[in-house]
Amino acid sequence: MRLKINCDFDSKIIPKDFQSKVVSLFKAGITKSSPERYEDLFGGNKHKQYTFSVYLPKPRNKGAEIHLDEANCIINFSTGDAETGIIFYNALISLKGSKVLFGTGNHITIKNIQIVPEKKIIGNRTVLRTLSPIASRAHDRETFKNWFYSFEDEEFEPTLKRNMLPYLMDAFGEQARYDLEKLKITPISMKKVVVYCHEIHIESSVGIFELEAEAYLQKYLVDNGLGTMTGSGFGMVEQF
Template identity: 45%
Template sequence: MRLKISCELASNKIPADYRRKVVSVMKAGLSKSNEAKYKEMYSGNKQKNFTFSVYLPKPKFNGAVIELEKKKIVINFATADAELGINYYNALMNVRDKLLPFSTMNQIRVTNIQIVKEEQIVTERMAFKTLSPIVCRDHNKETKKDWFYWWEEDDFEAILKRNLYFQLRDKFGEYVKSDIEALEFREVAIKKTVVICYNLHVACSLGKFELVGKPYLLNHFVQGGIGSMRGMGFGMIEVI
């Protein structure tokens, strides 16, 4: 399920760490529309099986502040879980036309929510572009520390595939492991970017790439994102 959420802002200035503010809008709606689902999603460290990206009109980056050409943003939301998608659709409908805090410097209003038609991938090779950067995170359980890799680093593909297996094995079963190992990532035009998220500086990958693999996996990545931290606005891709 894919949603296009149009929003108006009170000011054209937003914080550089704006993804957490988008999450707060979703949480505000979900807590009111379905308290049980809200507690399920945000009590503890539950995996978020959705992704989102934010379109910013001609942004100018100035340290901790981003200045936009217009007082508008568009949030693109996607999930491969239809039931979860309906819950977030209802959550956003619940806050539509309401003025919500977006930061100390701004407020936001959801003005329109559209369900976007999705096309199924039927081939094993497809070109994509990122709508939000892909995060490849290696989490050390002993030290509780994270290390982030971008596309051209040696360990990127191995760690990304390991993470994909842990994310998808419950949904698709153990056989998904061999299909993930067989995935081929082919760079077209990828660059490194560093994004501020929850006060962390996250190294990630942005651009165009080809992916060769089973169509069910390619469809899942388009529908629900690829990589880590998808529920914080990373890993959203689309076919080009």
């Protein structure tokens, strides 16, 4: 399920860490409409089976703030799990027309929500473009340090595969391990970006690329997000 959520702000100035504020919006909706699912959807560090992106009108970085030309945004949400999609849809509907805090001195209001038709994936190669940056993260469990790689780094694709392996095996079993090894990402028009999220700077990648993989893996990654930190607004892609 893909959703397009049109929103208004009280102010044209929003916090630099706007992804975390969108997560707070989701949490407010789930708390209101499905509180029994809150822990399952947001508790712990487990992989989130959904992704989102935010379209901002002509954003300009100003220190800890982002200045917009217009006081609005579009949140795009996607999940391949029907139940999760319904839960988020109902959560967002429950907040429609209500002001929700979005940083100091600002609020966000959901104006309307649209269900977006999904394109069918045909074949083992698809040209995709990012709607939110792709994060490839190496994590040291002993020191708790993280390293992030962009498409320019040799470690980008191998690390991305390690990020995706656990949740793809949960979804599809041992076959996913072998099919993931064959997955290839070929940049067409990509660039490195650094995103400020959860109070850290994250090196990531945006642009257009070709994804070569089994069709079922392509569909899963397009529906739920590619890479890691999808629940924080990374890895959302669409067919180009």
